[in-house]
Amino acid sequence: MALDVMIVDDSAAIRKILHRVLVQADVPLGAVHEAGDGKEALEKLKSASVGLILSDINMPNMDGLELLSALKGQEQTRDVPVIMVTTEGSSSRVMEAVNLGAAGYVRKPFTADQIKEKLAGLI
């Protein structure tokens, strides 16, 4: 079954790179949705169902941790694994994300293999 994915990052460059990594990864990729911040992601998720979310933390309007919290509070998105892909590397931020229910955490700069490794662990 194809895996639909949502990529949330305010940088179009990072969205493009992550999209490319997903295409290269050994996963049955379906639709790839993109959003520039948490608010846009929540809006798009009203009409799109995904099996995985890759999200930045530091974004305008609604950051990645607020998004994560909102996703875990909604029945239809509660069980969707969310991998944080971010420059935020302090242990307090990592713990905050883990406590909110993040399924993984990848620090920027990242290699394609690091993303693929996280995907392999989830799928």
Place this chain on the structure above:
Amino acid sequence: MNHDKLTQLVRQSTRDVFGTMLGIELLDADAYIQDSAPGPSEGVMALIGLAGQWAGSGTFSCSAASARQIAGQLLMQPYEAIDEEVLDAIGEVTNMVLGNVKTSLEEELGPMGLSIPTVIYGRNFTTRSVAKSRWSVVPFVCMGERVEVHLCLAPSKEAGGLTRLAKDQLSAVLSILD
């Protein structure tokens, strides 16, 4: 937080970002301290603010040609001109470089916030910092061209948040384009 320590953190982070995401090996040039922040007067410059018990600003700057090359390496496609994608790529590279510097600094200086990058492109622009702090200038040679990271950091008089920082950052930059 002294100049040597900042230089070391900037070098480590910048090399890491360029090596991992762009496949570019940077060569170090001599770092120095500057009392003001004139920076370059043309090309591409990205600015990011840092806030916490210590606060300041950081910039990454390069020529337009370098910006196109850096974006090309990051996104694996050629760019003939500076466009939205190039500016976004430079903003993200700056975010990664200074974000990782911030993470290292937090071990010593406590939690800090990082603003969203602001990217400027043009000719005949000047930058000015309201802060009186000294700037650590850390240059590199990137594919034969000079790129620079500037970082200014000082104890915060009030542990202000990102709102105050963003205001300072905006007022700190005077951009006069052709």
